[in-house]
Every structure is written in structure tokens, then in C-alpha cells.
Amino acid sequence: MLYIVIPVFNRLAYTRACLDALRRQTNQQFRTVVVDDGSTDGTAEALARDYPEVTVLPGTGQLFWTAGVNLGLRYALGEGADRLMTMNNDVEAAPDFVARMLHWAARQPEALLGALELDIKTQQPVYGGEQFSWLTHRSRELLPLLAPPQQRGLHAVSYLPGRGLLIPARVVAAIGLFDEKRLPHYLADYDYTTVARRHGFPVYLNYDARLLTYPEESGQEQTRKQRTLRGYAEHLFGIRGGGNLRNFTHFALKNCPPLLLPTFLLNGYARRLGGYFLH
Structure with a gap:
């Protein structure tokens, strides 16, 4: 069933x-x-x-x-x-x-x-x-x-x-x-x-x-719509933040091939830190 x-x-x-x-x-x-x-x-x-x-x-x-x-x-x-x-x-x-x-x-x-x-x-x-x-x-x-x-x-x-x-x-x-x-x-x-x-x-x-x-209507889209410093902080650190740095780090450490991990992390951090105000 x-x-x-x-x-x-x-x-x-x-x-x-x-x-x-x-x-x-x-x-x-x-x-x-x-x-x-x-x-x-x-x-x-x-x-x-x-x-x-x-x-x-x-x-x-x-x-x-x-x-x-x-x-x-x-x-x-x-x-x-x-x-x-x-x-x-x-x-x-x-x-x-x-x-x-x-x-x-x-x-x-x-x-x-x-x-x-x-x-x-x-x-x-x-x-x-x-x-x-x-x-x-x-x-x-x-x-x-x-x-x-x-x-x-x-x-x-x-x-x-x-x-x-x-x-x-x-x-x-x-x-x-x-x-x-x-x-x-x-x-x-x-x-x-x-x-x-x-x-x-x-x-x-x-x-x-x-x-x-x-x-x-996704939570991630709603946060991005705010375009405020508070929204930016929520995006990066909030439990519902689509760019949550902690969650991204855990995902990368669990799943990324080890040889690619350093560049993948740097790329991912840059995208999350800079991408909020670009979309």
C-alpha cells in the first residue's frame, strides 16, 4: 500500500x-x-x-x-x-x-x-x-x-x-x-x-x-522577495532560508566527491552570499 x-x-x-x-x-x-x-x-x-x-x-x-x-x-x-x-x-x-x-x-x-x-x-x-x-x-x-x-x-x-x-x-x-x-x-x-x-x-x-x-509561494521565494537585510540574514541563517550556509555545508560534506569539495564549497558560499540580491 x-x-x-x-x-x-x-x-x-x-x-x-x-x-x-x-x-x-x-x-x-x-x-x-x-x-x-x-x-x-x-x-x-x-x-x-x-x-x-x-x-x-x-x-x-x-x-x-x-x-x-x-x-x-x-x-x-x-x-x-x-x-x-x-x-x-x-x-x-x-x-x-x-x-x-x-x-x-x-x-x-x-x-x-x-x-x-x-x-x-x-x-x-x-x-x-x-x-x-x-x-x-x-x-x-x-x-x-x-x-x-x-x-x-x-x-x-x-x-x-x-x-x-x-x-x-x-x-x-x-x-x-x-x-x-x-x-x-x-x-x-x-x-x-x-x-x-x-x-x-x-x-x-x-x-x-x-x-x-x-x-x-515557496518559502524561499517569499524570503527573496523581501530584499532587506533581515531577509538576507534569514536567507543565509534561518531554518527556512533557501541559502542557509550551514545546511549547504552539511549537504556538500555528505555528498560532494572529496577531490571537488574545496572548490564546490567556495563556489557555493559565493553564490549564496552574493546571489540573494541578484535574483
Whole structure:
């Protein structure tokens, strides 16, 4: 059985839309677990009243993304899940999303799978996976390189985001859960899929499965919009900061080939220190 784990903190309207999209799935062979990490907007009451099919696990208010996901994954594994999925609440799955993920999961039982992301406003593809070079510190996005007839099936990528990430239970048995100690929020998903690939598990972007997303609503984008010294400090040092130097250092030390580590770190620090006001 597939278990879908969704960590939430407030933003009830997004959570409703996400859960309503899951209710419309053509394949209902899954169960949904929401980890409510101390929401103050009535999320717990609304879920209990309107979504009785959803298991809700309360958090402490200090779980953030990684520990929240891990709490849900532990519960799912305890219930006998053989496939797991992490999903953010600010996505809406296309009606055939689960069906198309399970289709490829059956054919690639050891693979981690992500989904093609479309902007919910324009319905245009915005993310189709990346192939990353440790040498140049650059990612090559696959989406612009693929002609429409090629935008189907599985494409190998270097890592995957955690919104709509399917993980076979055997991967968790081999490498454990997400690194909540060193990567409490950002980079935990990229780290996990990188570690899994290094252990021999394939990592693919499934172009047949679609997620509708809100690109402008991520915490990282909201911080960048501020363009203030306070926002800059949050970007570099805050637990939700997309340029968090501590998180980047942990990610690099865990995953970068040793010979490339010094230049990779210097490049990464320069990008984070100088990039905030350039984008």
C-alpha cells in the first residue's frame, strides 16, 4: 500500500485543495497522512470534521519539514506501507497522478520517482528534473532540452524535490529516513535522493505524472522577495532560508566527491552570499 505523507503548518486553504485533489484520484489505492505541526488556523479541527479518511498526526510546532515528514513515514512504515510518498500541501495532483506513479513504480520497484510540475495558473510545465555537475556547480534542466514527444516516461535525474516524491520502502530499509538533525528544512529532499542514488537506487522524473504547483509561494521565494537585510540574514541563517550556509555545508560534506569539495564549497558560499540580491 502507498502512504502519502503531507507535513503542514497553517495555510488551510492549500491543504484543502491538496486533499480534494487526492480525493479525485482515479486510483484510490493509497492512504493519506497529514502531520499538523502546531497549526493555529483551525487546520486540526477542519481535517477532523471534513476529511475523516485522513490520518492526522500532531506535531510539536518545531518539527519543520524534515522531522514532520519523518514522523509520518515512521507511522506509515508501522502500518505496513511498501511505498511512501512525501507531498507538500501547496500542490494539487492531476486526477491520474497516483495511477501514473504506481504504473512506473511497478515497473521500476527500486526507483525513487518525482513528477512533472506545472504552474497552476498557466498550466505550463515549470520543472522537469535536473542533472547536476559537482565540477561546475551547475544544473542542466531537462525540460528545455526535451521536445514534446520526448516529454513522457522516465528520465534519469541527479536528485528530486520532496513534493510528490515516491520512495520504495526498501530504500528506507537501506539508507534510513531523511536527515532531520543536519537538514531540518531545505535540502533534505535533495540530500535524500542523492544518497539513495549513490547507494544504487535509480532516481527518475516521471513525465507521465503531473503536479500543479505555486512556484511563487515557496518559502524561499517569499524570503527573496523581501530584499532587506533581515531577509538576507534569514536567507543565509534561518531554518527556512533557501541559502542557509550551514545546511549547504552539511549537504556538500555528505555528498560532494572529496577531490571537488574545496572548490564546490567556495563556489557555493559565493553564490549564496552574493546571489540573494541578484535574483
